[in-house]
Amino acid sequence: MRLDMISRRRFLKSAGVAALAVAAAGVLAGCDGGSNSGSGNVTPAPVPGATEDVNIVFFDDETSDIIGEGILKNVLKTADHVNTNDIPEDQFPEGYHVAKPKDLEIRIKDDKKYIYVFVTDVTYTDISKKVEITLHDMSNYGAVIKTTATINKDATTVMPKEIELPEGYEFYPESNYKMDEGYSLNMEFMVQKISG
Numbered sequence: 001m002r003l004d005m006i007s008r009r010r011f012l013k014s015a016g017v018a019a020l021a022v023a024a025a026g027v028l029a030g031c032d033g034g035s036n037s038g039s040g041n042v043t044p045a046p047v048p049g050a051t052e053d054v055n056i057v058f059f060d061d062e063t064s065d066i067i068g069e070g071i072l073k074n075v076l077k078t079a080d081h082v083n084t085n086d087i088p089e090d091q092f093p094e095g096y097h098v099a100k101p102k103d104l105e106i107r108i109k110d111d112k113k114y115i116y117v118f119v120t121d122v123t124y125t126d127i128s129k130k131v132e133i134t135l136h137d138m139s140n141y142g143a144v145i146k147t148t149a150t151i152n153k154d155a156t157t158v159m160p161k162e163i164e165l166p167e168g169y170e171f172y173p174e175s176n177y178k179m180d181e182g183y184s185l186n187m188e189f190m191v192q193k194i195s196g
Helices: 008-028
Strands: 051-060 066-076 081-083 103-105 107-109 112-119 128-137 143-152 169-171 188-193
Touching: 066 112, 103 112
Parallel strands: 051 112, 128 188
Antiparallel strands: 051 066, 081 103, 107 112, 128 143, 169 188
């Protein structure tokens, strides 16, 4: 058929089909190319004939006991894996989460699809903080040296053993600091160069 004989209606119909195909491809791509946290194998909404639900079984990371089940919706039928970031938070057992995002193989058992997710109820947080400490170099007329100490997050004192001394320095012997004793954070410590 000649190009100049295509009717406006036929042209619009063809353009509509092409646009629908492009839109479907975008949906099937899921979050791939958008958020970089998922697998790209889960779509925002179901696509008839192209997506399905996958069963989730949650295991305690420490005991390996089954602690819950869930459903991951809108998984592409062609997918062989998903990512833990694809799983909505409301599907996790209360108080549990994955320690680190990872890909999960989709397994088939009794004609049903499953993913097995190991979760933990332990949250690791940094319980330390760095504070600035003032030193006085007694081998250089008490010159001020600034350094840091790593102490417990809730600590209100600092122990000499927590103080990072500059290389080649030691605490001034006559100060008689006790290494395990807590001193005020405003305390200024005396040090000296190690004689060699």
